[in-house]
Amino acid sequence: MSGTPRTEKLRPGWKPGQSGNPKGRPKGRRNRVTIVALAAMEEGADAIARKVVDMAKEGDMSAARLVLERLVPPAKERPIFLALPDTSTTDGIADAQRAILQAVAAGDLLPGEAATMAGIVEARRKAVETLELEQRITALEIKK
Missing domain, CATH: 1.10.287 (Helix Hairpins)
Structure with missing residues (x-):
């Protein structure tokens, strides 16, 4: 082995501790894996949705629950109508x-x-x- 550090052999133009991309990834930029996964989901989303709805129509309760949860999400709060007396005393x-x-x-x-x-x-x-x-x-x- 020679006396030069390994990083200098791999990247002769950079000094140790110096980044090859000092600004880093631009904000809002997604990972390549995420982009590919979203594209794959978009291609099959319609077919998957139709299949789940068909399964729900055939009586699959898990599919029915999934469809209902997406169509009518559970309410977190509701308005309350309760007549209360004067609370100044x-x-x-x-x-x-x-x-x-x-x-x-x-x-x-x-x-x-x-x-x-x-x-x-x-x-x-x-x-x-x-x-x-x-x-x-x-x-x-x-x-x-």
Whole structure:
């Protein structure tokens, strides 16, 4: 072996640590493998979709589930229509929490939806509590 480093033998114009492409890959450029895979999928996508739909029509429940999940994705949230009492007082906040609990018990609200609503009412309770404390402190300072 000679005294020259291996990198100098392979790339005689570059110094060790110097990149052959200092700017790197342009942003947004895809890998060659990804481009080939996408092209292959595009060519057969129609045939695959037709086959899955046909299988679903023939009673294949896995295919039917796949078709339905793509046509009608599951809703992550839904609008909630629940009349709550005025939450400007602590009594109103307690009534709002009670209304949420009753809606869950009646099946009008899902437990996750109720937890979200209860969190909103709890944030309102903290705001009312903070306001009341501020008013009490101000009243005590004025009396001094």
